[in-house]
Amino acid sequence: MEPTTTIRTELENFMKQNGFNITQFGLVADINPGTISGIVTGNRALSVHQLDRITDTLGHSKGHFYKNYIEEFLSSTTPNIRRVRPLLYNCAELDMLDCIEQVVSLLMEKLAYADALFTIAEDFFQQGKFAASIILYESIAVGEKKQHSERLALCQYRIFMAKQGDDQALNLEAATQFEFFIERLDEINQLDALKDLANTYLSTRKWDKLDKWAHQLERKAKIQYRLTYHQERKKKTNPKRPSRPLFYYLSYSNLLHAIVCQERKDYEQALKYIHTYEDVSWVKETSSEAKRWKQLFQEWAEANSYANKLLSGDTSVIPDYLAYSKLDKDELPITLCNIVEAANQYHINVDDILQEFELEITEYIQQRPDSIYIPQKVFDQLVLFLHELAKYYLVNENYACGFNYLIICLEKSATINNETFVIKCVGLFEDFKWHVTIETETAYQNIIKKVCEKA
Incomplete structure (x- = not known):
């Protein structure tokens, strides 16, 4: 629950309820009593470390008072970067992005802090705290006076990379926005x-x-x-x-x-x-x-x-291709996908191959791939494989397997917002809808409904 009173009021109430004087509370919180006295009287600033000690002593989780701290101790004057740096790192650790936005907004009123914020943003980016880093990079970019500066371009590069994820539509949007800044790096x-x-x-x-x-x-x-x-x-x-x-x-x-x-x-x-x-x-x-x-x-x-x-069309390479790919867990799914794609294109029966690698195919579909390839490409390869499998089985009148893979493909394509394969799945479904079961029809309609809701 968010505190409804000030930090000082909460501190004073706690001391009264527990019968603590300033010296006793200081000993319990491991803070100098003089510092506690200054905080209570309003004559002393409060560091983030001291705030965390007080928060813990009052029985709250870390970050409980951060919003109060920003309003009560930072908003009245331009904050000192040395004092708020620990706050930014803690907020990033706790995923308190709204607090980061408030602090950065205060800091960017003084453009001299841009260098320090850029250093912090780089730390966040390297630590994988991408959402927090984006807030800093975007603020620095907005405040950058030199529109052709390398730092502006580097901020845009980091924003582009930080936004890369499972949603392919967002990935594409970020890429399009970044193109303009390539030459400035x-x-x-x-x-x-x-x-x-x-x-x-x-x-x-x-x-x-x-x-x-x-x-x-x-x-x-x-x-x-x-x-x-x-x-x-x-x-x-x-x-x-x-x-x-x-x-x-x-x-x-x-x-x-x-x-x-x-x-x-x-x-x-x-x-x-x-x-x-x-x-x-x-x-x-x-x-x-x-x-x-x-x-x-x-x-x-x-x-x-x-x-x-x-x-x-050279199907004679299949045995050598499979023999090579069996030695590489990253290549095998790609190989199987290419084999099924060739089977669909040239009307080849590859049932024996799919049966031989049934376990590997199941594991590949069920698990999040661990690969040296970029994650987005792995997901794209997966939905391509699922679509080719669905097409292969449907064309060869194995409707149970075909619709099973089609539904999985549609679901994964919708999850990563891959519009291309959503459309492909819809087209394939329409081509063979006369053979669909009630259960498959229901599953299909549920996914399509979710896709429409997201659009």
């Missing part, structure tokens, strides 16, 4: 920002957008690689480094190009891009991390070569 930060932006368009299946930003990533990565490793320019290179080995961004841009070509069914061009990122002979980095990424790109190239050959 420094050259090194641009590489990671372009990678992250491309990943969002990858997970939301915006192939034209993905193609555009993959080309931007390729261009920027080539420039930075030349500047870093060209013999005549080595002494002029930027000492700052991106989060991954520099070659990664160039290779990854080619991987993204290959994905776009695969989705456009240009399998021949996709294989050319795959062969490009498979070749790491030109890479100059020799760190253990670089070696790890080189190996991963070669492994991805092998798997994606199988996938493109299969999707182009």
